[in-house]
Amino acid sequence: MIRADRVSKWYGLVVGVNRVSLQVEPGVTGLLGVNGAGKSTLLHLLGGLLRPTAGSVTLEGRPVFGNPRALRRIGSCPASDRFWEEMRGVEFVAFLGELSGLPRKEALRRAERACDEVALGEERGKKISAMSKGMRQKVKMAQALVHDPDVLLLDEPLNGMDPPSRAQTVAAIRRWGEAGRCVLVSSHLLHEVEAMTSRILLLHYGRVLAEGEVPQVRQAIASRPLKVFLRCAEPRELASALVSWASVASVSFGGDGRNLTVEVADARDFQERLMALLAEREVGLEILNPLDDNLAAVFSYLVA
Amino acid sequence: MDSVTRALFAFTVRRAVFSVRGLLFALLGLFPWGVTLLLRLLAARGLSVPVGGAGLFDAVVLLYLFGFLLPLSTLVFGVGLMADEREGGTLPYLLGRPVPREKLLLVRYFAMALLLWGLHAASAAGVFLLGVSEGGGAALAREAPALLADLAVLALGVLAYGALFLLLGLLLKKPLFVGLLLGFGWENLVGYIPGFLKRLTLLFHLHTLLPRGGGPQGLVQQLLASTESKAAALFFLVFYTALFLAVSVLLLRRLEATAAPEAEA
Numbered sequence: 237m238i239r240a241d242r243v244s245k246w247y248g249l250v251v252g253v254n255r256v257s258l259q260v261e262p263g264v265t266g267l268l269g270v271n272g273a274g275k276s277t278l279l280h281l282l283g284g285l286l287r288p289t290a291g292s293v294t295l296e297g298r299p300v301f302g303n304p305r306a307l308r309r310i311g312s313c314p315a316s317d318r319f320w321e322e323m324r325g326v327e328f329v330a331f332l333g334e335l336s337g338l339p340r341k342e343a344l345r346r347a348e349r350a351c352d353e354v355a356l357g358e359e360r361g362k363k364i365s366a367m368s369k370g371m372r373q374k375v376k377m378a379q380a381l382v383h384d385p386d387v388l389l390l391d392e393p394l395n396g397m398d399p400p401s402r403a404q405t406v407a408a409i410r411r412w413g414e415a416g417r418c419v420l421v422s423s424h425l426l427h428e429v430e431a432m433t434s435r436i437l438l439l440h441y442g443r444v445l446a447e448g449e450v451p452q453v454r455q456a457i458a459s460r461p462l463k464v465f466l467r468c469a470e471p472r473e474l475a476s477a478l479v480s481w482a483s484v485a486s487v488s489f490g491g492d493g494r495n496l497t498v499e500v501a502d503a504r505d506f507q508e509r510l511m512a513l514l515a516e517r518e519v520g521l522e523i524l525n526p527l528d529d530n531l532a533a534v535f536s537y538l539v540a
Numbered sequence: 541m542d543s544v545t546r547a548l549f550a551f552t553v554r555r556a557v558f559s560v561r562g563l564l565f566a567l568l569g570l571f572p573w574g575v576t577l578l579l580r581l582l583a584a585r586g587l588s589v590p591v592g593g594a595g596l597f598d599a600v601v602l603l604y605l606f607g608f609l610l611p612l613s614t615l616v617f618g619v620g621l622m623a624d625e626r627e628g629g630t631l632p633y634l635l636g637r638p639v640p641r642e643k644l645l646l647v648r649y650f651a652m653a654l655l656l657w658g659l660h661a662a663s664a665a666g667v668f669l670l671g672v673s674e675g676g677g678a679a680l681a682r683e684a685p686a687l688l689a690d691l692a693v694l695a696l697g698v699l700a701y702g703a704l705f706l707l708l709g710l711l712l713k714k715p716l717f718v719g720l721l722l723g724f725g726w727e728n729l730v731g732y733i734p735g736f737l738k739r740l741t742l743l744f745h746l747h748t749l750l751p752r753g754g755g756p757q758g759l760v761q762q763l764l765a766s767t768e769s770k771a772a773a774l775f776f777l778v779f780y781t782a783l784f785l786a787v788s789v790l791l792l793r794r795l796e797a798t799a800a801p802e803a804e805a
C-alpha cells in the first residue's frame with residue numbers, strides 16, 4: 237500500500253525525518269513520539285503535502301506528492317486547528333468531497349455519512365467558528381473520510397475531545413482498521429494508542445526507533461529484562477526453581493512474602509519453563525502479571 | 541464544467557464576496573456612482589461643477605478605476621488567492637485533494653478575475669449611465685462604444701494585474717508591501733518616463749488600449765518612443781499575463797503545505 241523508502245525531510249538545517257522506511261499495512265498503526273519527533277512531518281510526507289528532500293513516498297509504486305491519482309486514495313486529518321471558519325461543518329466536509337471528484341449531491345450524501353461515522357450530531361449544521369474544539373476535530377476527521385479513502389492519516393485526532401467523544405473516536409478508528417483501511421494515527425498519549433492498536437511505529441529525532449507489535453518490540457529491548465510479578469502459595473519453592481534458569485536474571489520477594497518480582501532476560505524460554513514447572517509441581521500460583529511489556533514501558537525504555 | 545471546477549469557482553467567489561474586504565471593495569466600486577450623482581444634483585441646482593457627462597466618465601475610468609481601484613483590488617484579492625490559504629493554515633485541505641494543481645490555481649484565478657471585472661464593470665457602467673445620460677439618449681448611444689471598449693480593457697487589466705499579484709503571493713512571504721510598491725510606485729512612475737522602460741509596466745499598455753489612447757506607429761518608433769500600437773499593447777498584456785500565470789503554476793506545483801518542526805512542539 238503506502239510506502240516510504242529512506243525518506244528524509246529537512247527544514248533548512250533542521251531534520252524533520254531522517255531516512256525513514258516503512259510500509260503502512262491494513263489495520264491501525266500507532267505513530268508515537270515525543271513533541272518534535274517528526275510525526276507530523278512524516279504524516280505530511282505520506283499525505284503528499286510535503287516533497288521529500290531525499291528518498292521517496294509511493295502509493296502502489298506511484299509518487300504521492302502532487303499526484304491526484306494517489307491523493308484520491310488518501311485521507312489526511314492534519315493536527316492544526318485551521319478551517320474556513322465561516323463554513324458550516326457539513327458544508328466544509330461536502331466541499332472537500334467535491335474536490336475529491338464527487339458530484340455535488342453525492343458529496344453532500346457522503347458528507348452526512350462521514351459526520352455520522354465520527355458521531356458529529358446536530359452540530360454538523362453549525363458554523364465551524366461556533367464549534368467546540370472536540371467538534372472541530374470531528375469535522376477534520378469527517379473530511380478525511382468523505383471520499384472513502386484506502387489510507388487514513390490522522391494526526392493527533394483525539395486532541396481536545398471530551399472522554400465520551402474520545403471513546404467514540406477510538407472505537408471508530410478501530411472499526412476503520414478492521415474494515416481493511418490502512419490507518420496511521422499519531423499521538424503522544426500512550427493509553428490512547430494502546431486502546432486503538434498494539435501495532436506501533438516509534439519515532440525519535442526523526443528516525444524510526446522501533447516498529448511492530450508492542451510485545452515484540454518489548455521483547456527486542458535486550459538491555460532491559462522483562463519484569464514479571466508472581467503471587468503464589470509456595471514462593472520459596474518457586475523462587476529456588478526460578479533462580480536456576482538461565483532466562484531469569486533476578487528474583488526478589490515483596491509484600492507478605494508471597495509476592496515475587498522476576499527479571500526475565502528471555503521471555504519465551506521463561507514462559508516455556510514456567511508452564512512445564514506448573515504442570516510438574518503444585519506451587520499454588522495465584523497471579524502471573526508481566527509488569528512492563530506495555531506501551532508505556534516500551535516508550536520509556538526507548539525514549540527516556 | 542465538472543464538479544471540481546464548479547466547487548472551486550463557487551468557493552472562491554463566496555470567500556471573496558462574503559468577507560470584510562469584499563464589502564469594502566463593493567463600497568469602493570460604488571463610490572464613483574455617489575460622486576457622479578452628487579455632481580448631477582449640484583448641476584441640476586444650477587451650481588457650476590468642474591466636470592460632467594462624458595468628461596466625468598473618462599476621468600473616473602482613467603483616474604479612479606485604472607489608477608486606483610484596479611491595482612488595489614487585484615493586489616488584495618490576487619495576493620490573497622493562495623497566500624491566504626498558506627497563512628491561514630488551510631492549504632493542506634486544498635493540496636491534499638486529488639485536484640491537479642494547475643487546475644486549482646487557474647480556476648480560482650479566473651473566478652477572482654470574473655468577480656473583479658464585474659465590480660469594475662458595474663462601477664464604470666453606473667457612472668456611464670448616471671453621468672453621460674445628462675446629454676440624453678443620443679449622448680448615451682454616441683459614448684456606448686467607448687464604454688464597451690473600456691470594459692474590455694478593464695477585463696485585460698484585471699487578468700494582467702491579477703496574474704502579477706497572484707505570482708507575488710506565491711513568490712513572497714510578505715507580498716503586500718512589494719505589491720503596493722509595484723502597483724502604485726513602479727506602474728505609475730515608470731509609465732511616465734519616455735523610452736522603452738514603460739513597456740515593462742502594465743498600465744502603459746492598458747492606457748494604449750483605451751479608446752482615448754495613442755495611435756499606432758512604426759516598429760522602431762514603437763520600441764523607442766513613448767507610444768505603441770494597440771496590437772503591440774495587446775500582445776504585451778497577453779504575454780505578461782501568460783508569463784505570470786505560467787510561473788505561478790510552476791511555483792504551485794512545488795508548493796508544500798509545511799509541517800514546520802515548531803508546529804510539532
